[in-house]
Amino acid sequence: MALVDDDTGQVSDMLRTAQDEVAGGIDQLFDRLLAVPADPRKQLYEAMRHAAIAGGKRLRPLLVRAAADLFHVDRSISLRVGAAVEAMHVYSLIHDDLPCMDDDDLRRGKPTVHRAFDEATAVLAGDSLHALAFEWLCDPATHADPFVRAELCSELARAAGPAGMAGGQMMDLMAETSDFDLSTVTRLQQLKTGALIAFSVEAGAILARIPVEGRRPLRGYARDIGLAFQIADDIMDVEGDEELAGKALHKDADAGKATFVTLMGLERARGQARLLVDQAIAHLAGFGEEAALLRAIARYVVERDR
């Protein structure tokens, strides 16, 4: 992608270390939480494991950890919350890939769930991960304070429902037959991907019982990187490498959908993404070295090639 062309474009060692740690931890947790039962639900669990284990950038669990680290939250706690958010994300990918939705064959370099298994199993694997996200989040093993558990569940539900991910996906389906302007596309993306990214960041503060007013800088940061992430995705859809991305690209253009790139052009989109990253980092001005990982993630969001 090389949106940033100077040497800050290098993914820092710190980021890579954190990402590897989080990815390893999430895989271990999923492996344990999704143990295959010896009964007729076997295929359901195998489908969940196929979609959830060993895949993706784990951006959302990384954001939970980076934000929670600011407030010295125990890392086993932020990892469990990360697993819940990732389960929610994976469920949305499984359903978005269905034949009646985006009809995709490849995801994270592997066959999509309905291709590897069947459609019914894909619907149920998504539904199961959706429920498990809440089960894990509300488990007293995740956090001892019921107030924290209830607030996490409430915020995650908002981010997943019709005023979040599911609503954004509905708008995305309407985009194929509508003529959306920049503000509508922005709103679509704030729902479809922004809401869960925002939850991931805010969860760090909720875990530390930081009151709503104290979360403003993190909310600003999350809003900006969420949008930058999606602009980068739209640029990747035009310029990216399918093999690196592990999924089909050039789909928006083929579907005639309005995207940040079709509405702004490549150059302005690139500039806007850079601006949003700077703005995201500016929101963290009140933090010191402890926010270095969040800053590195902001840069990574537009530099990634998958």
Added chain:
Amino acid sequence: MALVDDDTGQVSDMLRTAQDEVAGGIDQLFDRLLAVPADPRKQLYEAMRHAAIAGGKRLRPLLVRAAADLFHVDRSISLRVGAAVEAMHVYSLIHDDLPCMDDDDLRRGKPTVHRAFDEATAVLAGDSLHALAFEWLCDPATHADPFVRAELCSELARAAGPAGMAGGQMMDLMAETSDFDLSTVTRLQQLKTGALIAFSVEAGAILARIPVEGRRPLRGYARDIGLAFQIADDIMDVEGDEELAGKALHKDADAGKATFVTLMGLERARGQARLLVDQAIAHLAGFGEEAALLRAIARYVVERDR
């Protein structure tokens, strides 16, 4: 159905009054909570309203209210919890009706969501109601005590996920190509319908902060009526009237699935349902007149014709 052939088979006035009150309250709540927004998510909300408003027996909200009444829980609270459970139930119906699942055209006497709208909208309407169930349950407006909210969310998630409804539906799909025995069919139904019915009853006790030990009679009651409900459903699938039921019947036999009726025969199934109802009512022996509605529901579960 006339499983009970003496005059206790009459649905009591008390039951009818409570059912009408709950049904009216649920419709009003849904109407308010699912207000259609003036943006491209319009169709998503219309699909949710199509499936959720003015339909069904509202058995689960009725159970929440009946159990919560035992402990004098404010009825506006038990109604909100009932709306959350019903949203979860409606989501499961929408997904179960999909072409890749049971492929049904009719539900509650109306076209199923994927017939009235389209498949993608049906998937997303289900996903949205799934998330909304948690959002409404975790809302401080539902209950002031975060411990109660967190426990409700945790139990609902368990009832909905792979160890509950979604797992049961997976087993049901496997039933078409497997040769399930009575204990496997019992387990299937305990997951598919029993878990959410059990949650509905237990929610009443959770709302009153009754500790787990104190909930045993209610759990026993819920387990028994859940199974009786499903046996009655299997009998209805053979003997019922499609117009009254508002959905296609005789599907299990056509699919060659093992059911309580194919495994036990009609007469034994009928006897077993009656026995379970008596047993459910026996669990309530420690309660007095305040449990009359729960007792009436237990009888209704096997006497209903839809």
